[in-house]
Amino acid sequence: MSKKTEKQTDLGLRQFIKDLGYLSGGAALLATTPWLQSFTPEKAKEIQSEKARIALIGTGSRGQYHIHNLLPMKHAEIVALCDIYAPNLKEAARLCPKAKKYTDYRKMLESPDIDGVVIATPLNWHAPMVIDALSAGKHVFCEKSMALTMDQCKAIYDASRKTDKVLYFCMQRLFDEKYIKGMQMIHSGLIGDVVGLRCHWFRNHDWRRPVPSAALERQINWRLYRQSSAGLMTELASHQLEVCNWAMHRIPRSVVGLGDIVHWKDGREVYDSVSLTYRYGNGVKITYESLISNKYNGMEDQVLGSKGTMNLATGMYFLEGEDASANSGIEQLLSQIGNKVFAAVPAAGSSWRPETQKAYKPHYIVEGKYHINDGLSMIGAVKDGSDEILSAFCQACITGEKGKDIVEEAYCATMLCLLGNQAMEEQRKIDFPDEYKIPYMKFE
Amino acid sequence: MFHGSLTHIMGTRFDLVLIGKGRELSVSVWDRIIRELERLGNMLNRFDPASEVSRINQKACSGAVRVSDEMWKILLDCRRYHDRTAGLFDITLRDFSALDLQPERQAISFLHPELSLDLGGYAKGYAMKRLLEILKTCGAEHAFIDFGNSAIYGLGHHPYGNSWSVSIGNPYRHGEPVGEFALMNTALSTSGNTPDYTGHIVNPLNGEKNTDQKMICVECDDPLDAEVLTTAMMAAGSGQKEKMMKRFQVIQWKEFDLQH
Numbered sequence: 073m074s075k076k077t078e079k080q081t082d083l084g085l086r087q088f089i090k091d092l093g094y095l096s097g098g099a100a101l102l103a104t105t106p107w108l109q110s111f112t113p114e115k116a117k118e119i120q121s122e123k124a125r126i127a128l129i130g131t132g133s134r135g136q137y138h139i140h141n142l143l144p145m146k147h148a149e150i151v152a153l154c155d156i157y158a159p160n161l162k163e164a165a166r167l168c169p170k171a172k173k174y175t176d177y178r179k180m181l182e183s184p185d186i187d188g189v190v191i192a193t194p195l196n197w198h199a200p201m202v203i204d205a206l207s208a209g210k211h212v213f214c215e216k217s218m219a220l221t222m223d224q225c226k227a228i229y230d231a232s233r234k235t236d237k238v239l240y241f242c243m244q245r246l247f248d249e250k251y252i253k254g255m256q257m258i259h260s261g262l263i264g265d266v267v268g269l270r271c272h273w274f275r276n277h278d279w280r281r282p283v284p285s286a287a288l289e290r291q292i293n294w295r296l297y298r299q300s301s302a303g304l305m306t307e308l309a310s311h312q313l314e315v316c317n318w319a320m321h322r323i324p325r326s327v328v329g330l331g332d333i334v335h336w337k338d339g340r341e342v343y344d345s346v347s348l349t350y351r352y353g354n355g356v357k358i359t360y361e362s363l364i365s366n367k368y369n370g371m372e373d374q375v376l377g378s379k380g381t382m383n384l385a386t387g388m389y390f391l392e393g394e395d396a397s398a399n400s401g402i403e404q405l406l407s408q409i410g411n412k413v414f415a416a417v418p419a420a421g422s423s424w425r426p427e428t429q430k431a432y433k434p435h436y437i438v439e440g441k442y443h444i445n446d447g448l449s450m451i452g453a454v455k456d457g458s459d460e461i462l463s464a465f466c467q468a469c470i471t472g473e474k475g476k477d478i479v480e481e482a483y484c485a486t487m488l489c490l491l492g493n494q495a496m497e498e499q500r501k502i503d504f505p506d507e508y509k510i511p512y513m514k515f516e
Numbered sequence: 517m518f519h520g521s522l523t524h525i526m527g528t529r530f531d532l533v534l535i536g537k538g539r540e541l542s543v544s545v546w547d548r549i550i551r552e553l554e555r556l557g558n559m560l561n562r563f564d565p566a567s568e569v570s571r572i573n574q575k576a577c578s579g580a581v582r583v584s585d586e587m588w589k590i591l592l593d594c595r596r597y598h599d600r601t602a603g604l605f606d607i608t609l610r611d612f613s614a615l616d617l618q619p620e621r622q623a624i625s626f627l628h629p630e631l632s633l634d635l636g637g638y639a640k641g642y643a644m645k646r647l648l649e650i651l652k653t654c655g656a657e658h659a660f661i662d663f664g665n666s667a668i669y670g671l672g673h674h675p676y677g678n679s680w681s682v683s684i685g686n687p688y689r690h691g692e693p694v695g696e697f698a699l700m701n702t703a704l705s706t707s708g709n710t711p712d713y714t715g716h717i718v719n720p721l722n723g724e725k726n727t728d729q730k731m732i733c734v735e736c737d738d739p740l741d742a743e744v745l746t747t748a749m750m751a752a753g754s755g756q757k758e759k760m761m762k763r764f765q766v767i768q769w770k771e772f773d774l775q776h
Contacts, residue, residue, distance in 0.1 A: 393523045401682070402521070402531045402662060409517050409533070414677030416696050419662055420684045420706050420733065 085460045086113045088249050104259065106476035107246055111464050119147050124469035127152035127186045129177045129201055130193035131164035134215060138190055139167050141459040148466040154180045157291065177201060181208035188238070188469035190462070191215060194294035195301050199224035202239070203231050211238040213465040217306035218486035222508050225486050229510060232479045238468040240461065240475050241482035243314050247464065248457030250387040251315065254437045258319050263377025263389065266319055269358040270374040271312035273304070276367040278336050279344075296340035303342030304362045305489035313350070314485035315373045315384060316358045322514045323484055324350035324358065326503045331496035335365035348492045353516045360492070387437045480512040517675075518542035522550065526557045526639055528664030535658040535675050545654045552646055559587065560639040562632070572624060573632040580623040588622045594638060597744045600763050602756065604748035606720035607633050640667040641743025644703065648739070666706045669739055670699025684733060686774055694772045695733065702767055703739035707732050707746035708774075719751040726750050734769040741765070
């Protein structure tokens with residue numbers, strides 16, 4: 073890619089974070105979102121003459137999504153690509169013709185010309201690759217979830233404590249403006265006490281990729297088999313459970329759940345329907361549901377407060393006691409005056425009464441610009457924080473500054489996913505096991 | 517432009533759009549308005565057991581209750597409206613003659629054990645008058661005041677029009693407008709049934725609840741006249757309406773049959 077087309081793509085979020093710092097309480101906010109502290113426009117200027125030399129392991133759809141995000145970044149260059157599946161490696165090489173190609177990631181890690189590694193491989197490969205890359209002295213950015221098993225997660229967490237290298241997991245909601253602002257609103261008490269959390273992710277798709285030969289089924293459709301995947305929980309729920317913990321500032325104590333294959337009975341081993349309840353120490357519960365044979369309800373991360381409801385995925389909130397229909401006349405009048413228009417507004421009618429409210433008035437978390445992730449894309453949504461978190465990682469490859477709390481957040485979220493799977497498989501309530509607790513976790 | 521909104525006041529919501537007064541003055545006007553609405557709510561809300569009207573309702577059956585100067589004026593005003601509407605506006609909802617007003621003591625007693633006062637058809641109009649006084653004292657020339665959609669006042673005009681234009685929505689067919697009014701220093705009150713709130717208007721002359729699918733809108737210079745008249749008109753027979761309107765300075769009134 074030529075220099076002319078390079079641009080700083082993450083300036084929106086950087087400016088937003090800078091603005092937060094100027095707001096009253098901004099310092100307190102940055103203290104509760106410490107991973108954002110260095111992600112400022114000033115820092116972007118400071119590192120503009122340097123480039124993080126990035127290698128990718130895994131060049132499938134998600135790997136290529138990261139390539140597209142990396143290419144325009146001023147402070148990154150893709151120097152190496154690695155995959156065992158030739159068609160994907162070829163396509164990635166077409167995007168980055170100067171990058172060196174590998175089929176053995178260990179061989180690639182021996183190269184001294186790589187600062188950071190981006191891992192977008194099947195879940196069972198995360199732990200060995202992350203640990204090997206850290207041991208090889210590379211900074212690491214790995215796709216979520218953290219790993220396939222609890223022991224692997226603990227091993228990664230322990231490795232991250234020992235290394236001086238940077239480790240990021242792609243928990244992109246941590247870098248999504250509407251989540252950051254929405255959390256600020258929740259923590260400032262806008263929706264009152266958090267009394268419940270409802271998250272769901274619905275799609276109507278078999279979750280399969282086309283397979284050129286039957287021998288490649290388990291390699292390409294790795295998400296469908298337990299040897300390589302923990303199914304809907306690690307692929308989808310991990311983001312949402314992380315959001316719940318972020319809102320609650322704590323970790324659930326226990327989980328119960330039911331999982332089944334109800335529709336896609338095609339030989340897969342992971343559930344296509346899950347329903348779980350996570351319970352926090354104060355009795356607040358997360359109701360989690362995911363189904364991939366009906367997409368009516370889409371995807372939402374909903375925080376229920378005693379004074380309002382925050383729909384983080386769609387970037388909207390609603391306050392108790394506000395009626396949408398009754399207010400529409402005044403809203404129209406305000407909008408008219410703002411736009412210098414004069415017309416009749418539907419303000420008059422029989423008396424509005426608070427006890428008959430039916431619809432709530434929507435407010436936008438980030439006024440004027442919001443990007444809604446409908447959850448339907450199997451690769452990644454536009455402007456969901458993925459490019460920003462990757463940009464922050466590339467910055468960290470240059471500065472060597474660790475991403476505060478990111479490993480811990482990824483660890484907590486992944487552990488909850490895996491505990492959820494255990495609860496569904498064993499059909500019993502699972503308490504958070506002591507051996508996997510880390511000091512970061514607050515249960516009360 | 518300043519917009520103030522209260523979601524729960526005097527049993528409904530309240531919105532004020534104030535034009536051209538700057539932020540500081542607008543905020544201080546809004547503060548005065550909130551205080552006045554809360555004061556009136558504390559006096560006139562029969563659902564608040566601590567309000568003055570509740571105190572009357574609790575004690576006036578068993579003896580005379582002395583009332584505040586303001587409440588006394590309100591009660592006399594309600595009696596005048598009762599007379600001018602030939603009994604169709606009635607804060608007792610059943611028998612105004614059972615209300616014993618004692619001027620020498622500025623007291624009230626009920627001559628019927630089940631009597632009680634309901635200022636619901638009066639309070640919003642009265643409050644609107646008080647708010648207009650505040651706005652005029654503060655030099656406001658252009659404002660839109662909306663009391664839960666059923667009582668509206670257009671002070672001056674819209675910044676880009678020569679009035680405040682409002683349309684009336686049909687509660688039985690969502691989004692369908694049935695009429696339009698251009699308010700300029702005038703008040704519009706609306707009364708009627710809605711699909712989920714029917715039978716709240718009682719004919720004081722026969723005690724029957726009105727369940728008609730209709731809506732009545734009255735535009736007057738005086739917001740209290742408009743408020744009282746819409747309530748009285750819901751109960752009036754066809755012959756009574758024109759007669760009653762002649763006793764008031766009404767700019768226009770409309771009745772909408774919403775059955776079809």
